[in-house]
Amino acid sequence: MKQAIELNVNGEPHAALVDTRETLLDTLRYKLGHMGPKEGCGNGNCGACTVVLNGAVVNACLVFAVEAAGADVTTVEGVAAEGTLHPVQQAFIEHGALQCGFCTPGFIMSAKALLERNPNPSEPEIRLAISGNLCRCTGYDKIVRAIQAASQALSQTA
Amino acid sequence: MAEYSVIGTSLAKVDAPERVTGKATYGADLDLPGMLWAKLVRSPHAHARIKHIDTSRAKALPGVKAVITAHDLPSLPKGATAPLVGEVSIDMSAIREIVMASDKVRYHGQVVAAVAATDPFIAEEAAGLVDVDYEPLPVVEDVLQAMQPDAPLVHEDLHTLEEATQERSDQPSNVSTHMVYTRGDVEAGFTVADAVVEKTYTTQMVHQGYLEPQACAARVEPNGRVTLWTSAQGHFTVRTQLVTLLGLPASQLKVVPMEIGGGFGGKALALFEPTAIVLAQKTSRPVKLVVSREEVLRATGPGAPAVITVKAGATKDGKITALTTTMRYDAGAFPGSPVARGLLVGLAPYKLDNMVAEGFDVLTNKPRVQAYRAPGGTPAAFAVEALMDALADEIGVDPLTFRQKNAAEEGDTLPLGMPLNRIGLTEMLKQIETHPCWTTPLEGPHRGRGLALGYWIGGSFTSSAEVKINPDATASIFVGTVDLTGTRTTISQMVADELQLDPQDITITVGDTDSAPFADLSGGSRITYTMSAAAHQASQDVLTQLKERAAEKLKVSVDEVEYQAKRFRAKNDTRNEVSLSELARESVAWGSGPIIGKGSTTRMQPAHAYAAHVADVEIDPETGKVTILRYTCFQDVGKAINPTQVEGQIQGGAVQGIGWALNEEYIFDNGELKNASLLDYRCPVALDLPMIETVLTEVPASEGPYGLRGVGEVPIVPPGAALANAIYRATGTRLYELPMNPERIFWATRGNGTNGSPGTNGSGGA
Ligand code: FES
Ligand code: FES
Numbered sequence: 001m002k003q004a005i006e007l008n009v010n011g012e013p014h015a016a017l018v019d020t021r022e023t024l025l026d027t028l029r030y031k032l033g034h035m036g037p038k039e040g041c042g043n044g045n046c047g048a049c050t051v052v053l054n055g056a057v058v059n060a061c062l063v064f065a066v067e068a069a070g071a072d073v074t075t076v077e078g079v080a081a082e083g084t085l086h087p088v089q090q091a092f093i094e095h096g097a098l099q100c101g102f103c104t105p106g107f108i109m110s111a112k113a114l115l116e117r118n119p120n121p122s123e124p125e126i127r128l129a130i131s132g133n134l135c136r137c138t139g140y141d142k143i144v145r146a147i148q149a150a151s152q153a154l155s156q157t158a
Numbered sequence: 159m160a161e162y163s164v165i166g167t168s169l170a171k172v173d174a175p176e177r178v179t180g181k182a183t184y185g186a187d188l189d190l191p192g193m194l195w196a197k198l199v200r201s202p203h204a205h206a207r208i209k210h211i212d213t214s215r216a217k218a219l220p221g222v223k224a225v226i227t228a229h230d231l232p233s234l235p236k237g238a239t240a241p242l243v244g245e246v247s248i249d250m251s252a253i254r255e256i257v258m259a260s261d262k263v264r265y266h267g268q269v270v271a272a273v274a275a276t277d278p279f280i281a282e283e284a285a286g287l288v289d290v291d292y293e294p295l296p297v298v299e300d301v302l303q304a305m306q307p308d309a310p311l312v313h314e315d316l317h318t319l320e321e322a323t324q325e326r327s328d329q330p331s332n333v334s335t336h337m338v339y340t341r342g343d344v345e346a347g348f349t350v351a352d353a354v355v356e357k358t359y360t361t362q363m364v365h366q367g368y369l370e371p372q373a374c375a376a377r378v379e380p381n382g383r384v385t386l387w388t389s390a391q392g393h394f395t396v397r398t399q400l401v402t403l404l405g406l407p408a409s410q411l412k413v414v415p416m417e418i419g420g421g422f423g424g425k426a427l428a429l430f431e432p433t434a435i436v437l438a439q440k441t442s443r444p445v446k447l448v449v450s451r452e453e454v455l456r457a458t459g460p461g462a463p464a465v466i467t468v469k470a471g472a473t474k475d476g477k478i479t480a481l482t483t484t485m486r487y488d489a490g491a492f493p494g495s496p497v498a499r500g501l502l503v504g505l506a507p508y509k510l511d512n513m514v515a516e517g518f519d520v521l522t523n524k525p526r527v528q529a530y531r532a533p534g535g536t537p538a539a540f541a542v543e544a545l546m547d548a549l550a551d552e553i554g555v556d557p558l559t560f561r562q563k564n565a566a567e568e569g570d571t572l573p574l575g576m577p578l579n580r581i582g583l584t585e586m587l588k589q590i591e592t593h594p595c596w597t598t599p600l601e602g603p604h605r606g607r608g609l610a611l612g613y614w615i616g617g618s619f620t621s622s623a624e625v626k627i628n629p630d631a632t633a634s635i636f637v638g639t640v641d642l643t644g645t646r647t648t649i650s651q652m653v654a655d656e657l658q659l660d661p662q663d664i665t666i667t668v669g670d671t672d673s674a675p676f677a678d679l680s681g682g683s684r685i686t687y688t689m690s691a692a693a694h695q696a697s698q699d700v701l702t703q704l705k706e707r708a709a710e711k712l713k714v715s716v717d718e719v720e721y722q723a724k725r726f727r728a729k730n731d732t733r734n735e736v737s738l739s740e741l742a743r744e745s746v747a748w749g750s751g752p753i754i755g756k757g758s759t760t761r762m763q764p765a766h767a768y769a770a771h772v773a774d775v776e777i778d779p780e781t782g783k784v785t786i787l788r789y790t791c792f793q794d795v796g797k798a799i800n801p802t803q804v805e806g807q808i809q810g811g812a813v814q815g816i817g818w819a820l821n822e823e824y825i826f827d828n829g830e831l832k833n834a835s836l837l838d839y840r841c842p843v844a845l846d847l848p849m850i851e852t853v854l855t856e857v858p859a860s861e862g863p864y865g866l867r868g869v870g871e872v873p874i875v876p877p878g879a880a881l882a883n884a885i886y887r888a889t890g891t892r893l894y895e896l897p898m899n900p901e902r903i904f905w906a907t908r909g910n911g912t913n914g915s916p917g918t919n920g921s922g923g924a
Contacts (some may be wrong), residue, residue, distance in 0.1 A: 019279060021279055026278075029187075030189060035183070035187040036180020036181070037180070038184065038186075038369075038419070039186065040370065040419075040451065040836075041451040041835070042451055043835060043837075045451075045835060045836035045837045046836055075180065076178075076180035077180045079179070085175070085179070089178040092174070092178050093171065093174040093178060094170055095802070096802035096803060096805075096806050098177055098178070099643040099644060099806060099807075100368075100369070100418060100420045100642065101177030101417070101419070102184060102368075102370045102420060103369050104177050105180045124845075126844070127844040127845045127847075128844075128845055130843075130844045131843040131844050133843075134367075134841055134843065136367045136420050136814065136841060137369075137420055137806075137810045138806055138809060139806075139811075139813030139814075140809075140842075140847055141806075141809045141847075141849050141850045142805075142809070143844070144849070145849075
């Protein structure tokens with residue numbers, strides 16, 4: 001069964017005709033052209049599909065598209081304001097916090113959300129906040145360091 | 159050696175901006191107009207004869223455009239092979255069976271049919287409507303059971319190949335290959351030993367765990383050529399396999415590499431691409447095939463498990479006098495486990511005058527294994543390095559000193575026969591001696607420190623590069639090697655230094671099979687190593703061409719021209735000069751012509767990589783849970799082109815090894831995988847780990863312009879034994895089986911459970 005929905009993605013209004021079985025992740029990727037969020041598992045275990053839905057960090061693969069009707073969604077594509085990289089993105093680049101990069105969109109979303117609610121997280125707090133995001137390439141060391149660096153950069157600009 | 163300004167610095171990944179903004183395009187990100195979605199139909203039996211497949215109900219579903227079975231794939235002569243890399247070729251008739259089973263399924267989840275439909279929901283529904291009539295057969299799941307003469311046969315017509323004689327056994331068997339390497343006199347060696355220890359070690363099947371499930375798409379072009387987009391480790395390698403599998407000439411196939419979300423060896427074979435192409439041919443529409451995570455875990459080809467017996471003797475002063483090992487590697491349903499690599503990796507750190515190394519490649523009703531980072535190495539090093547620890551303990555020599563007394567050196571012969579060129583094992587072990595991770599006392603109850611070594615031979619094979627000069631005095635590099643983890647960046651660094659350009663003035667493109675120069679697949683720690691030679695050569699070619707043009711302008715001979723700071727000067731009159739900018743600008747002018755340099759390499763000496771890991775752990779005696787307090791990786795990298803990237807490779811590999819050691823395992827029930835999700839197959843998350851410290855040794859490799867060694871494989875090798883040895887020091891109990899999860903430790907420390915169950919663990923010391 002199909003249903004028409006409207007939603008805002010990265011501040012832009014969108015409309016889509018979606019299958020009622022379709023996930024928000026599929027709608028974002030295949031109907032609205034936002035390929036940033038990735039599908040690593042499709043059942044909430046890897047975090048590659050992490051987006052912000054009405055202010056909450058969610059796995060887009062666990063949300064039905066029809067549930068997101070009327071919602072505000074931020075994806076990794078919406079993080080760099082007018083082409084300027086967010087300090088979290090900048091820190092990931094500078095600290096070598098990515099290799100294949102498939103997990104990166106999810107980590108950027110989780111890390112940014114963490115620093116918004118806790119600008120000076122400890123190492124265990126960082127590790128906890130990203131424990132829903134799997135990375136198989138880096139061993140997390142450089143990701144943790146990048147988030148620490150982003151936290152510092154943000155506190156200097158604040 | 160020359161001074162470098164870009165090599166040796168941690169230049170940020172040149173392709174990082176598109177990755178942190180979500181713009182990099184991976185296999186599944188491809189959306190083609192009119193595209194159909196494919197879905198695979200998989201066997202619910204681990205071993206069964208296929209009696210009949212009825213596709214009529216699936217075909218009748220509206221929206222379904224094609225349903226195919228193995229009959230729709232071109233037939234292949236048995237034993238048809240295709241070159242994979244170097245001298246390694248693969249049995250394509252086995253690959254065809256993995257792509258789609260013809261008469262028999264040999265593992266749970268083996269593909270038997272595929273559908274293409276207008277949307278993924280219809281495709282999924284149609285897959286459920288393919289009716290397959292199976293006759294179930296007895297399943298053999300365990301490697302030791304499979305070696306028994308009365309075991310069910312995975313292949314009724316397979317006879318054991320005796321590697322030394324190249325003869326086949328009379329009786330069919332699940333042992334596909336048997337190999338033995340001997341040196342010296344082990345009996346005499348054991349006789350002079352003051353202590354002999356013998357143990358058997360078991361590891362389970364594990365998965366590479368790349369985060370991106372396999373994805374590809376195929377389209378038949380109006381002229382009949384096929385375009386294939388895939389996230390594989392080598393698009394030329396995929397093309398080579400497709401030529402054999404589909405009977406298409408290479409010129410009729412254009413394979414476009416997509417960004418790849420991790421491979422670790424698991425994305426080398428063309429297991430999905432043939433299906434996408436045949437469906438595209440049948441429907442005359444583009445077809446995309448993306449597998450689910452469950453399919454990834456169930457049936458894409460995990461890393462091989464093994465049962466390994468090691469016996470070694472040593473004198474009181476710490477010298478190894480003899481070693482024997484029997485390594486039985488489980489290949490899954492088709493031959494080809496990395497057992498020979500296991501023998502090599504396990505024994506390569508040691509001088510062994512008296513040795514017998516025996517290997518079995520064994521078939522079971524499990525998915526056919528694929529390479530996984532240092533294939534074969536992790537189980538072997540778990541066994542050998544844990545045994546060495548026990549032997550050192552038995553004779554009362556400290557584990558580091560024991561390694562130092564027996565460490566292989568340049569000129570020694572590797573277990574399978576090759577002499578070692580320059581290696582940095584001794585230098586690396588020396589660094590451990592004084593490092594705080596080794597010298598700082600580890601205090602507190604239930605804590606222990608473990609050490610283990612690792613080795614990887616390092617790959618070679620073909621790599622090529624083209625470098626051209628643009629009219630604005632920048633350079634573009636063109637390669638055919640897939641960038642798994644950062645090779646675009648390291649290659650750019652090399653070319654930047656060779657041409658004395660800023661890295662910002664370099665772009666690098668990974669081209670498709672129509673346009674890029676040929677390259678073998680990315681894997682085995684070979685790209686940065688071989689590309690160093692290819693990129694160096696291409697850069698020198700560019701400089702030679704530029705110097706020739708400069709010579710003409712400066713009216714001197716070519717060897718009188720020198721290049722520095724973007725200017726070409728006459729050596730004896732440095733005011734007589736022409737700038738790179740001028741030559742570059744002129745290269746697109748009429749009558750001058752472009753500057754294009756080429757480089758390629760096809761056979762370099764191995765650049766052997768050695769590593770040592772030191773782990774501090776604490777065990778919760780109530781639960782058996784291991785907490786890693788500190789983890790340090792030592793590695794001889796030859797020369798770190800990009801230290802941050804080298805560290806990242808080491809950290810990532812070590813953590814995969816830690817996952818293998820402590821958590822990860824396939825759990826089967828009559829051949830069916832019971833934990834086919836990332837919740838139940840638990841890879842390490844950030845919370846499970848400390849920071850991973852790295853210490854780089856730089857003993858230059860024997861070959862290559864910069865002395866670098868490939869770094870990616872070896873860090874996954876030592877963790878199993880480093881942690882087992884640490885757990886022993888924390889608990890007084892040795893573990894003989896991976897993973898060392900809380901349950902296993904809980905029971906082992908209570909003298910219970912399956913710890914070290916197979917074979918001979920009653921004997922010997924420790
Ligand atoms: S794809 Fe959503 S959590 Fe893995
Ligand atoms: S960078 Fe590859 S999974 Fe994280």
